[in-house]
Amino acid sequence: MGITAAGITKRFRAVGAGKEPFLAVDDVSFTVPKGHLVALLGPSGSGKSTVLRIIAGLERPDSGEIRLEGVPVTDLPAKARGVGFVFQHYALFKHMTVWKNIAFGLEVNGKTRREIRERVEELLELVRLSGYEDRYPSQLSGGQRQRVALARALAPRPRVLLLDEPFGALDAKVRRNLAAQLKKLHDEVRTTSVFVTHDQEEAIEIADEIVVINRGRVEQIGTAEQVYDRPASKFVASFIGNVNVIEGFASGDAVRAGPRGIVLKNVKAPIPEGEVVLLVRPEDVEITDEASDGHMKADITEVRYRGTHYETELDLGGIEIRSVWSKVRGRALSRRPGQGIYIRFARHTMFEAGKGHESLRAQLQSLGYIE
Amino acid sequence: MSADDTVPISTAETPAGFSGHAPGHPKSGGLNTGAFLTVLVLAWFALLVLFPLGAVVRGAFREGFTVFLAALSTPEAGHAFGLTLFITVISVIVNVFFGVAMSLVLARQRFPGVTLLSAIVDLPFAVSPVVAGFMFIILFGPEGWLGRWFEAGGIRIVFALPGMILVTMFVTLPFVTREVVPVLMEAGVEQEEAASTLGAGSRRTFRSVTLPTVRWGLSYGIALTTARALGEFGAVLVISGSIIRRTQTATLHIHQEFTDFDYEGAFSASLVLAAVSFFMLIAMELMRRRADERRG
Amino acid sequence: MAGTAALGQGLSTGSGFRRRRRIFRPELFLRGMSAGYVGLLIVLPIVAVSVRALGGGLGRIWSDLARPEALFSIELTFLIALLMIAVNSVMGTLTAWVLVRHRFPLRSVVNALIDLPFAVPTVVTGLMLVTLYGPRSAVGSFLSERGIEIVYAKPGIVLALLFVTFPFVVRAVQPVLMEMEPEMEEAAATLGAGRLTIFARVVIPSITPAVLTGAAQAFSRAIGEFGSVIVVAGNIPMKTQVAPVYIYGEIESYNPRGALGISVVLLLGSLAILVILNLIQRWGRRQDVRG
DSSP: OOOEEEEEEEOOSSSSSOOOOOOEEEEEEEEEOOEEEEEOOTTTTSSSHHHHOOOOTOOOOOEEEETTTTTEEEOOOGGGGGGGEEEETTTOTTTHHHOHHHHHHHHTTOHHHHHHHHHHHHHEEEETOOTOTOOOGSSOHHHHHHHHHHHHHHHHSEEEEEEEEEETTHHHOOOOOOHHOOOOHHHHHHHHHEEEEOHHHHHHHHHHHEEEEETEOOOOOOOHHHHHOOOOHHHHHHHHOEEEEEEEEETTTTTETEEEEEEEOOOOOOSSEEEEEEEEEGEEEESSSSOTEEEEEEEEEEEOSSSSEEEEEEETTTTTEEEEEHHHHHHHHHOTOOOOOEEEEEEEEEEOTTTHHHHHHHHHHHHHHHH | GGGGGOOOOTTSOOTTTTSSSOOOOOOOEEEEEEEEHHHHHHHHIIIIHHHHHHHHHHHTTTTTTHHHHHHHHHHHHHHHHHHHHHHHHHHHHHHHHHHHHHHHHHHOOOOHHHHHHHHHHHHHHSSSSSHHHHHHHHSSSSSSSSSHHHHHTTTOOOOOSHHHHHHHHHHHHHHHHHHHHHHHHHHHHHHHHHHHHOOOOHHIIIIIHHHHHHHHHHHHHHHHHHHHHHHHHHHHHHHHHTOOTTOOOOOHHHHHHHTTTOOOHHHHHHHHHHHHHHHHHHHHHHHHHHHHHHHH | TTTTTTTTTSSSSOSSSSSOOOOOHHHHHHHHHHHHHHHHIIHHHOOOOOOOHHHHHHHHHHHHHSHHHHHHHHHHHHHHHHHHHHHHHHHHHHHHHHHOOOOOTTHHHHHHHHHHHHHHHHHHHHHHHHHSSSSTSHHHHHHHTTOOTTTTTTHHHHHHHHHHHHHHHHHHHHHHHHHHHHHHHHHHHHHOOHHHHHHIIIHHHHHHHHHHHHHHHHHHHOOOOHHHHHHHHHHHHHTTOOOHHHHHHHHHHHHHHHHHHHHHHHHHHHHHHHHHHHHHHHHHHHHHOOO
């Protein structure tokens, strides 16, 4: 096992006397197989960066254990753990050249001049910055600085590589590019790596596994497909990808929802009686001209052209639903706002509403993930 | 910005000095108010600062260059300058050492009382030099809490060199810390954390990361400390008793000459001190600019 | 210990849960050293003087302070300081404005010279002013013919204080002006505000904390100023004797008792100013909206 985190808990003392300590990490456990690239995914404030820093040794947990390649390191300071850490804002040594930055970890460990020179050159090539070694960080672009940070972290051949929102400070296109490059680099170097992000597209794109964290707790651990298509909790379903959230009531066999209490077809209630939440992704709302079993009638309120697809707003018995149509389908059906259409929920998840539902909704709304 | 979004601003409304330029990039004072203000300010500055300085130069050389040199070569002057130099060097060294230590504590540590410590460090700025000297007399005089021990051991603090060094250390204490702390806080702790993940211990991190980061702020602080130590007057006057050729620093020497109506002596020594201060000032300015650059 | 990234860096955990006990931690050592140094050099002397002053009883202090010379010196000190910071606030702000917003030849030279009063020893300041405005000088004799004395009179004190405190407001306001984003003023302009309105309602509120900070620092310096004042204005009781000079006089007359009371008054004044400064800083920071 590359990294093992077991039962990590951490409280931060709140600033100002008499305030409650803030529980940042709550009994988090997960393992990262050796050589894998894992994403710690969650919204701001979820505690993911804290977990990463605890693995690195930059913070101490209140309880729990960290093992790196089987070796328990919880009592070791950061400098003794052999971790490579890439900070969100790179934390390059501003007064040192690129070369000196990358060489730092090697110099500290007493490598010979020749060893240092060979390794630094090797890394410069790896991150494709050969020829930049005499520049200072202030003379580099954001993407270049990130690559230097990466090279610097990898130079001492760390056991694990940890990246804290490595793409956070860059613009969208550079992000995509660098994410892909990171994946390629990882494939070459095969260091066990964990990166923290709030961007689920990024996580889905490059991670071998994803650990979804919210409010200090692990919500789900799985591959991109598992997390996306089989979300284990309401949070995961709403946070990852886009999703329609429908509140309803289950009674007997039927699930009713919306202001007019229409019966939702083709859904299976998780409980015989009580409040439920239905989550269905826009791309899982099947549309058709011909009604059949499991289809419901909806009215089209808006059609938006998105370049690669159509986005439509539907009214299902008073419930607002967003649906995504491919261009082919859209042209085939050729619908205007005001017209009707039949829809079916192809794939969906339903949870018992439970006590946490309101606050979860509020949280996701305030974070801007749902309207 | 699309065409419909633009609100037209007539040039008459665009104020002098306000422009689309980045702050700190001034627009030339094309309008009258700007030019008037500039002239006014420059005149004020000349009247208040420049003319008086010119007077010192004139006064020093009024009787000619030889007299100027002669006044500086008296044993009193020589001793005074030597004493000033000695006291300054010691005060600067001690306050750099403790100043850096205190900066690290204030900028990087959180504990109850850190604000209090910060306030105490700032205190010497607010205390009148005469009061400072007086406080040390009370504490280190023959009847003082600490003074009586030294007296018993036969060591003189008050009216002697040790006392003068102590008060100079007092008045110059805050400078280094006040300049280094903002730099440390601005730079943040990440570079040091990075060094730690790369295997560097506390000392190595301090040497390779922290110190280079603060070097310009530190230099500026050292320059300020030195300038202040050179020019300290009130506190040293009170605690030293101003005994000629025993406990007179350069500033006290100037005062002595002045009260003895030996104006050449006073001006010559003043010119030397002013010149040294002037060069310190230039050094200070260069370092301050570098420190601000790095901070920005 | 994990979390100690640099000399002096405290634990960011703050949870108090310690796995390992290390007796000697760099940050505690630094803390102790610092506390010891300032305790010995700053706190102890202040405590000593306060205890000595109070030791004689409040009655003694009161009677010492009630002497006409003492009262006069306190009044003179504070009034002149107030007058001086009023002038300096205006001129200092204008100077900062001109330096930041206007270009003129030798601007960087002038900018450097602003710090001159910080670098020049106070005695030398006094000497300069005496030379320029004293009875033997051109300006001085001109004015004294008209009945205006500068040296050995109150105007001299004002001049000395103006010189000595000149940089405070300028240097306090400059960085604020430099950091001010033009967008605020531009936004006001697009909303129809004229130049004067912009200045009054956008610029001035932004720089007020800085001006107040500079003024408070200048005030603090002014009430304690000694070297320049004693040279320019001498030591004439009931006329030009400011509080620090009065204290000096008492010490020189082997009457430390007399000096104690006023020293405590000055110390209290200094402390009050430090508190005010701190409040201003906090107020200013609350205004800080970083977009």
